[in-house]
Amino acid sequence: MAQHQIQVKVNGTDHKAEVESRLLLVHLLRETLSMTGTHIGCDTTHCGACTVLLDGVPVKSCTVLAVQADGREVTTVEGLEKDGKLHAIQDGFWQEHGLQCGFCTPGMMLTSAALLANNPDPSEAQIRQAISGNLCRCTGYVNIIKSVQYAAAKLRPEAG
Amino acid sequence: MIPATFDYHSPQTLEDALALLQGHPDDAKVLSGGQSLLPLLKLRLGAAGHLIDIGRIPGLEYVKEEGGVLKIGGRTRESALEHSDLIQTKYPLLAQTAAVIADPLVRNLATVGGNLAHGDPANDHPATMLALRAEVVATGPNGTRTIPIDQFFLGLFSTALAPDEILTEIRIPVPPARSGGSYVKLERKVGDFATAASAVQLTLGAGGEVASVGIGLTNAGPTPLRAADAEQYLTGKQPSADVIAEAARRASAIATPSADRRGAIEYKRQMARVLTGRALKQAIEWAKEH
Numbered sequence: 001m002a003q004h005q006i007q008v009k010v011n012g013t014d015h016k017a018e019v020e021s022r023l024l025l026v027h028l029l030r031e032t033l034s035m036t037g038t039h040i041g042c043d044t045t046h047c048g049a050c051t052v053l054l055d056g057v058p059v060k061s062c063t064v065l066a067v068q069a070d071g072r073e074v075t076t077v078e079g080l081e082k083d084g085k086l087h088a089i090q091d092g093f094w095q096e097h098g099l100q101c102g103f104c105t106p107g108m109m110l111t112s113a114a115l116l117a118n119n120p121d122p123s124e125a126q127i128r129q130a131i132s133g134n135l136c137r138c139t140g141y142v143n144i145i146k147s148v149q150y151a152a153a154k155l156r157p158e159a160g
Numbered sequence: 161m162i163p164a165t166f167d168y169h170s171p172q173t174l175e176d177a178l179a180l181l182q183g184h185p186d187d188a189k190v191l192s193g194g195q196s197l198l199p200l201l202k203l204r205l206g207a208a209g210h211l212i213d214i215g216r217i218p219g220l221e222y223v224k225e226e227g228g229v230l231k232i233g234g235r236t237r238e239s240a241l242e243h244s245d246l247i248q249t250k251y252p253l254l255a256q257t258a259a260v261i262a263d264p265l266v267r268n269l270a271t272v273g274g275n276l277a278h279g280d281p282a283n284d285h286p287a288t289m290l291a292l293r294a295e296v297v298a299t300g301p302n303g304t305r306t307i308p309i310d311q312f313f314l315g316l317f318s319t320a321l322a323p324d325e326i327l328t329e330i331r332i333p334v335p336p337a338r339s340g341g342s343y344v345k346l347e348r349k350v351g352d353f354a355t356a357a358s359a360v361q362l363t364l365g366a367g368g369e370v371a372s373v374g375i376g377l378t379n380a381g382p383t384p385l386r387a388a389d390a391e392q393y394l395t396g397k398q399p400s401a402d403v404i405a406e407a408a409r410r411a412s413a414i415a416t417p418s419a420d421r422r423g424a425i426e427y428k429r430q431m432a433r434v435l436t437g438r439a440l441k442q443a444i445e446w447a448k449e450h
Contacts, residue, residue, distance in 0.1 A: 133263025
């Protein structure tokens with residue numbers, strides 16, 4: 001079958017679409033659903049700019065078929081903010097200047113959010129390891145690490 | 161980049177997947193994690209008329225010991241292997257390999273079976289499985305058969321899997337006491353293929369001698385290579401610094417890497433030697449401590 005009816009929950013909202021077999025998840029998000037927060041960088045599974053959460057797990061959406069996401073949940077950068085309130089990771093990138101050009105930022109934030117969901121108090125080495133599939137060409141990563149640490153501290157219960 | 165047109169199938173059972181493969185004998189590909197296959201299709205280095213996605217078939221993801229054998233389901237994610245307590249505590253070679261395959265995001269989708277079935281000597285698990293003397297379970301229309309790993313890799317991107325077979329399981333003998341392993345990889349950056357890498361699995365005897373050893377080399381030829389001469393040389397010997405150095409030299413002597421942006425042939429062969437020496441030392445340390 002070259003055409004498929006799929007239903008994907010993106011940021012909590014169900015979307016139905018008729019897609020070609022070869023349509024990539026990143027193109028479903030950007031072109032079919034007009035959600036351009038997910039970026040296309042290298043398009044060859046290296047840079048991580050297209051990272052989204054698939055059922056909560058960070059993956060490179062340029063290397064997933066849209067039809068593979070049928071019946072599953074996708075979180076994009078547009079889904080981080082809730083009710084006008086920034087996610088802690090977004091606040092962290094703001095406070096610690098975790099971005100310059102911003103191209104890698106959506107992927108960086110989603111990978112980091114997934115890390116913090118599993119490991120509320122990661123070491124610097126664990127943060128560096130977790131984002132090693134997301135390339136940043138501006139910051140040298142130092143402020144990105146600080147941003148994730150800021151978010152981790154903010155998310156921990158004792159921080160109130 | 162957009163792949164050329166293909167038809168996508170999402171069978172719910174292994175039987176349906178096998179029937180689909182049989183129905184398209186010339187131009188079907190099994191889609192597992194897709195982290196090698198989809199880039200190939202996007203770059204138009206490969207083509208397929210039909211993709212048979214085994215992603216929704218239950219029962220293909222597991223890591224367990226059973227009857228003296230470690231069994232890894234063909235679709236087990238690399239990230240699952242990397243974070244498995246059993247693998248971390250008892251199979252250092254597998255744990256160290258899983259941790260350096262591509263990057264963490266790719267490992268969330270990439271599968272152990274796919275890493276082998278792709279038949280790429282630059283992949284990391286092929287050399288690992290040579291060192292571990294694994295067997296590959298292939299399921300086809302006439303049932304299952306096991307393929308010794310030494311007979312599995314036939315050439316560049318070519319394996320002993322028939323077009324109508326699916327790699328459903330990897331079997332590894334549970335190592336005896338005083339065993340250890342190590343995977344040492346040189347890569348330019350996270351996510352790159354190995355400039356050179358060496359996989360070692362060994363068991364020490366009561367007197368500290370090498371009772372048995374497996375050595376596999378990554379990206380050192382058109383297939384992953386077993387360093388048989390080095391294995392034979394080491395077996396029965398006390399692993400002194402000189403013996404390890406000679407074994408590493410013998411392992412690197414079989415490497416036939418090609419020159420590319422990662423380095424010249426002689427450089428890669430020297431790196432295979434250095435990395436094999438390090439892997440042997442680390443495997444011996446682990447074996448002494450466990």
